[in-house]
Amino acid sequence: MTEPSSNRDPGRRMDSPRAAALAGVLFAVLFSAALILMRTSLPEQLSSAEDWLDDDDDGAATRLTIGLSLVPFAGIAFLWFMGVVRDRFKETEDQLFSSVFIGSGLLFLAMVFVSAAIAGGIVATVPFLTDEDSRAEVATFGRAVMVQVTNIYALRMAGVLLISLGTMWLRTGVMPRWLAFVTYAVAIVLLFVTSLSLWVTLVFPAWVFGVSILILIQNYRRQARAVH
Template sequence: MSNPPQNTNSAPQPRHLSTPRAAALSGIVFAVLFGTTIILIRIKMPAGLEDSTHWLKSQQSAITMATVLMPFAGISFLWFIGVVRDGFGRYEDRFFLSIFLGSGLLFLAMMFVATAVAAGLVASNTDVTDPTARSEVINFGRHVLVSASQTYALRMAAVFMISLATIWLKTKLMPRWLALLTYLVALTLLIVSEMSKWVELVFPAWVLVVSCLILAREAVENRARTADGSR
């Protein structure tokens, strides 16, 4: 007895993945969380070696909150990278894409290292009982935190911005003024990254501007599709 023919139409068909609309908000979420993290960690941080112990004691709860927020800021930044790359489409270039992805991931890794050092400083404030040793540990950790976040992370952020501005300028996927502004901001970060502890806020502000432009463009495109569909 022969088997009855099976209905192949009921089998699930593979579909192309598309970027979720909510992902476009990831840059705004990153800008808010990352900016808050920087403010919580760097507020009242002394410029020299003096009062480092007092800074850690007075800002312990704020630093702890920053270490909790940073992983979520990192997740949002990864989504932001995905949204930006999705906008490249068929214009994607492997050379500039490699620099774009590599610098973005290195920036995120350096910020994770800086935040982990901040978490270690909070733990050392109670685990290290000797006052002299505690002061030395805090001073050392503070220097590592500043170096990882300002010297290395910010410069990787600048490379991230330069590679992205180059892609935008060559493909014209984003306005020319945004690409030129991105070049200017990136070069500023490369030069003055160690001159002020608040210069780190420039990068999330730039991400916020880019995310708002992406959302605005998406809204215009959705209205255009809706108008075409209603005809």
Template sequence: MADVRSGPAQRALETPRAAGLAGVLFALLLAAAIILIRLGIPQGAGGVTSEGFTDSTRRSAVLAALALVPFAGIFFLWFVGVVRAHVGAAEDKFLATVLLGSGLVFVASMFGAAAAAGAVLATTHPAGAAPPLETWDFGRHFAYTLMIGYGMRMAAVFACSLSVIGHRLGVLPRWLTLFGFLCALTLLFVAPNVPWAELVFPGWSLVLSAYILVVSGRRRAGTAAAS
């Protein structure tokens, strides 16, 4: 039986640097957006009142986060597409479908959460005044429910399925596979109850992308030396 590492799985190791760069940019943009949203629209008891939202610093933080989200989604989809294309025929069809589906739902949830946060900004009357408490509460809870309750759980499925694919094909080291599983468990069970825990997803994406860049660089150097 032919070693799968010498076929399509081997091509997965040759993922171009563009894929790794897309993952790095996604991780940095998503982390920045999460931090800005957390600072601009507090979650929990500390964010019940809307009076603090008249602070221009908070509003600027949310606006900056909303500007970053579309680009984070674009880089994420590019990263998923390039990685799947270079895994090729060796990938498991079931896991590949779960990977793609969870990635798409994650992006949709991220965009929906951003739209909900933007709606809070758009319903301030008069200009510069705090939104009504009902509007503030609804928009705040809706945004966090979409992002943390649904989006991050889809991110957990994405991290888990990609880790399984990488482990089966032998293109991810054991430590990175375990890190992916730990990230998935954190997003599934910890993130909904512990603020800031969702940052593990961009952290995992950054580590994975850096690994792809390192492996790609080594293979290019080896190819150049051999020629």
């Protein structure tokens, strides 16, 4: 007779902590590289008289295009990072904070994609404008919208993500308590300090990188104890 399906071997479970660490490291590297390339292609101050996409000047359009090409892959890695970090909670997951974690993470990623799409539209459109004043005005407006979407809205959602995740870590003990407090501190920076400097954005991928490395270390130690 055929063995009932309920008694079948469910199979080997995926090694989610390692996958989370690798995805997080990949996101941190790709997102940081994209941010640096895009930030160095943008002028520090808004100016309607500045054509900052003039490739003959310092290659701003080239850097911006390369940075934009990295954003989708960084987004894919971030989705995997979110999924497997959540998986670590297992049955201890708090549905309220988990919902906020997922929602804020998806909003962050969506707004990053919107900002990148605006930049891509500028790069594709500006070369067709023959009037120099029109080129500068379109580029300046697009740059302002990009910064608003990223620094004012997307990073605030990243801060909410960190607050919900840090709270779940404190309640469940899945990660060290000190990491939860560091996460709160990074969240405060993202919520209130990012408007002061474009480079503060790099604190978020740095946090993801640190969490990913810690998860990778924990997974290695767990495997080492299982062997002995």
